[in-house]
Each structure stands twice: as structure tokens, then as C-alpha cells.
Amino acid sequence: MTDAPAAAAGLRERKKARTRIAIRDAAMRLFTEQGYASTTVEQIAEAAEVSPSTFFRYFPTKEDVVVADDYDPMILAAIRAQPAGMPVLEAVLQGMRQVFGSLTEDEWVSEKRRQDLFRTVPELRGRQLQAMVSAVDMLAGVMAERMGLPAGSAEVRGLAGAFVGVALAFLPPGRPGHFEEGDLDRVREALVGLRAHLEPLEG
Template sequence: MTTEVPAGLRERKKARTRAAIRDAAMRLFTEQGYAATTVEQIAEAAEVSPSTFFRYFPTKEDVVLTDDVDPAVVAAIRAQPPETPVVDAVLAGMRQVFEQLTEEEWAGERRRQRLFDEVPDLRARQLQQTVAAVDLLAGVIAERLGRPADADEARTLAGALVGVTLTFLRPGEAVSFHLEDFDRVRRALISLRDHLAPL
């Protein structure tokens, strides 16, 4: 008789394996450099096979590029009360997720950002992630507005939110967005709305 592993246990095991691969990769990237580190070395350090590595990350780049925070932010935005204005719901969701990050998670994000600064190939693909972030944010904004996922209104607001957020990044810091910056983003969005209104 075959005993099926409960879904919750299976998901936790997958999350542990994924975290082990990422931790091993980041450690090796720090110790011997990104370019010198191979998938085979990462798999060995994580005590998995190379084929298991590729089940979790399509390429070595994806170990660094995959952002675990974005899906959590989308879930937090969805969880905001339906009567909350869209911008407030987005900012509240973002704040909620960032406030709950542990020091270990912040340290991991700092390592990730340093690699973007140091590795040109990663930096180029990071630009693609900005577009993906707009897509993700536009989807959840469209849900809250009751519009189709590709609605121009949702994409415009998502682009404005991402663009305004980028203006407050602090040069030279590995993780340069701080909790107090959420209020600055909100004020900037109100200013943008007021300046655009007469047009």
C-alpha cells in the first residue's frame, strides 16, 4: 500500500530544500565568487543532485534573481480590507511584509543586492525583474479595482508605484528601502496625482 505524504508536509519539505540550495549557493558565491561557482558545487554543498537543483531553479542566475518577497507582498495586499483605497492597500501590504522580515532575511537580501552590484549579467536581468514586478503588482491592483488583469488603469498605477519607490532608493546601500520610506512614497503619489489632475 502506498502512503501519500500530506500536502502541507510536502510543501514544507520543498521549502526546506529550496532554502538549503539557496543558502549553499550564497555561501559559495561569497567564498569563491559568483562566476567560479558551478551548479554542481551548489548541489553538492546543499546535499542534493544537480537535477534536483534544476527543479527549484532553472539556472544559477535564478538562485539570486528569485525574489521571495514579492509573492508575500501580493498576498498581503489581497488581505487588506476591501474598502481600503488601492494605494493605501499596496503600501500597507508592503509595510506589513517588510516589518515581519527577520534579521537573517534582511542579511540574505543584502547579499543578493551586493551580487546585483558586482555581477553585470545579474544586473542586466534585474532590469527584467522590474518589469515583472509591475506585472505582478498590476494583477493584484486590477483585482482590487474589479478590472481585467491587463487593464491600463491597473498597469499605470503599478508603474507609478514602482517608479516612485525607485526614486527613494538610497545610493550605496545594499538594501536601500527603509520602513520610513513608505510614508514618503505615499506623499509622493499624492503629489503626482495632484500635479497630473490639471492635465
């Protein structure tokens, strides 16, 4: 009997995850078929077989269907799971490598559609810039945990900002094509080179 509440909670979470995926899949299909601007929340809800109010429980706006990155929680969990003695930037890279390396072909197709929308829909570009700021906040939080420092410290935020900036040079939103195998290796190489240029500032 003691396992029943946990089982029920797990079932609810799986149902919520399926609903969220159904809404996003329906939205992406409609965006492809009839264009982003011509697609309404009501049409997405109908295609996903949910009510508009249910849509808004999962996505506050139509833009959020595209902007919200469902992989962020997975990346945070993977970074936290890296060995305690691993350097913080290596932990971030390894966490990202594990998450992206586990995606199915269908998940890659869905992510490519999402990135194509950033490239082709002007209304989404401003929201993507906001998402970049949120990415710095997210990484600063998990880096601070591993480094034993406040998330708002200059060292942590500077490190998180540097990582996001370097990553954008190789993984820009809306890049045609898809995530490539060597991208994270290039990010790592660039970070090593950046460190060499920053060393003269020490002291």
C-alpha cells in the first residue's frame, strides 16, 4: 500500500509528459503545414485533442511551444551526476554529450524542426535571445553547486556566460541541418584556447 501514492504520482507525471509531447508535436506539424503566424492556439489544441485551457497549462504562449527547451532539466541532471572531482566545464560538456547522445531519430527530427523555426520566424528571435540569458542563469546555478560558490558570483556567472557564448559560436539557434557529432569537441577546443588567452589577465 505504501507504494500506491508513488505509483499514482508516477502515472500522473507520465500522462503530463505525453500531453506535453502531443501538444508540441501537433504544433510543429501545423507550423510546417500552414505557417507559424497562421496557426492559432485553438487549432493546436484541437489537433492535440486538448482544450485551449489545457494548452496554456503547459505553454503560457504560442511562442513557448518552440522556445521551451525540454532537454534543459535532463542536461542539469546529467551535469549533477558527473563525478565530484571532474572540472566544472568538463562536467557540463559530458552532461550535454550524454543527453544529446541518447536522443532518438524522432527526437532529432523534432529538434531540427524547432531550430528551423528560430531561423525562419522573426517573431521568435527576440524570445530566443531571452532564452540565452536563461541559459546563463541555468548553467550558473549548476556550476555554483559544483564549485561551492554563490550562483551570483562574478566567477560563476562569467564562466557560465563564457560557455554559452562559445557554444553559440558552434551551436547557433536556427543553424540549418542538425546537431553534429563533433560540435561539443569543437566547443571544448575553443574553451581551452580561450583559457590560454585569459591567463595573462590573472593576478
